[in-house]
Amino acid sequence: MPVDQKSLPPAGEDLINRPAHYMRGIEVIEFIESWSMNFSLGNVIKYVTRAPHKGHYIEDLKKAQWYLKHVIEGSENLERFKKQMQALLGTKISKEILSGSK
Numbered sequence: 001m002p003v004d005q006k007s008l009p010p011a012g013e014d015l016i017n018r019p020a021h022y023m024r025g026i027e028v029i030e031f032i033e034s035w036s037m038n039f040s041l042g043n044v045i046k047y048v049t050r051a052p053h054k055g056h057y058i059e060d061l062k063k064a065q066w067y068l069k070h071v072i073e074g075s076e077n078l079e080r081f082k083k084q085m086q087a088l089l090g091t092k093i094s095k096e097i098l099s100g101s102k
Helices: 026-035 037-056 057-089 094-098
Strands: none
Touching: 026 037, 037 057
8 A cells, every 4th residue: 555645744753752743832741741730631731732733633622522521520520529528427528638638
């Protein structure tokens, strides 16, 4: 099967360490880490920022949407859990107990 030359990266591009679709000023991973984002939120940022540059615009936006939905559902579940625990204990639960910090 012949290779489509348009699908090949430019000569000399480092697809592992510094792919062009990640290099727009600050590297996406540096931004994600600087904001201490979890895996799912990091993937939202990654897919949204690279969508216009990688050639799979709609697919990348749908992936970002999937991860964002996952984050929202997890946050809603945590809020429901907190309310259930507060009702069960009959008192307000401190942030320290819920977060696991002392």
